[in-house]
Amino acid sequence: MIDVEFRITAERREGLLLELGRIVMNCGYTLLRPRTAHTDEGVLLTLAVRGPERNLSTLSERLSAHPLAQSFESSMLGGKAIAPPVAPVQKPRQAARADDAYIREVEALLPELARHFPKVLPLVVGFEREISPEYLDEASRYAGTRLGAWMFKRDYALGARMNLADSVKQIALPAMRSLRSCELVDGTLVVKDSPFCGTGLHHGTSCHFLRGCLEGLLNEPGHLGKVDVEETACRNLGAARCTFTFTPVD
Ligand SMILES: [Zn+2]
Structure with missing residues (x-):
């Protein structure tokens, strides 16, 4: 002992x-x-x-x-230093933003999402109705990145390392399907009926939470570098479906 x-x-x-x-x-x-x-x-x-x-x-x-x-x-204990079994870590501050007011609200939402997973989208739509419009898009996207990272760690962290195209197919697609019906078309992810469209809360594209989830799922493994996810078409802007594209940064 x-x-x-x-x-x-x-x-x-x-x-x-x-x-x-x-x-x-x-x-x-x-x-x-x-x-x-x-x-x-x-x-x-x-x-x-x-x-x-x-x-x-x-x-x-x-x-x-x-x-x-x-x-x-x-x-x-007793003052004798021990070599750390792992190097001391200094993680980047996730909340190092001037307007981190919404971070606390997102942090409070996360245990709810974990508890009700995978039926989380109605909760997030409710969250969007409550949060200040000033940082709605960013808060929703941030909540998505946190859930995406959580899903990756929960279900995919032990899998093999894959390139971006395979990660989208083998990780992002099945993970997003657990939240909402979607498919891959020529490497882009297509969501047919995102619940974030037509709520009257967003003026532009509206599926920031889904975009965040994809960012969390693809950026959490680390070996893909930074993956940029864009919502290039959105039902909230009149498109038939919401479409997400994936681009490696640098
Ligand atoms: Zn959309």
């Missing part, structure tokens, strides 16, 4: 201890004394834990890879 202390910074406190505490227990460790403190960066969670040394690297990896964790350090 060893005693280890983890210091994890996160942007928000809600659910943090619960989720990380679950990881600690699943790795056979006991939580000795969790402490949280507010810092300029957000929240600093200090977790003192005790458990079997053989599981330490698994525990460290899972804690540092958690989506809420932005930076991660560990040390042996």
Whole structure:
């Protein structure tokens, strides 16, 4: 048995201890004394834990890879530093925007989406009705990228690495089909009856959430580089169907 202390910074406190505490227990460790403190960066969670040394690297990896964790350090209790089983991570701040007001609203929506998955689109349409028109498009797209990344991690993260065309076919298409009927036509994704059209909430293209989902699904794996997703035709603008194209950036 060893005693280890983890210091994890996160942007928000809600659910943090619960989720990380679950990881600690699943790795056979006991939580000795969790402490949280507010810092300029957000929240600093200090977790003192005790458990079997053989599981330490698994525990460290899972804690540092958690989506809420932005930076991660560990040390042996008693002051002796231990080599981190994984390099300390400093993740880019997902919410580093001046107008991050909607980020909190999206974060509050995400657990609902996970709970009702795959029947999430009515929830998102409801979300669009509630949110300020000022950042509606961006908020909806951001919520989509988060759900897309979540779907990728949930269902596709263990699959083989594929090029963009195959990723669209094998990952983006089946994932989007779980949300709404759609098909691939000459490499573009076509959605016949997007529920985001004709709601009166959007003046231009309206399917920002679906675009975000595709961005999340294709950008989460990392090896494709940055994939640009555009909605090139939208029922909200009079087209027969909504059409999404995929372009690798650089
Ligand atoms: Zn559309």
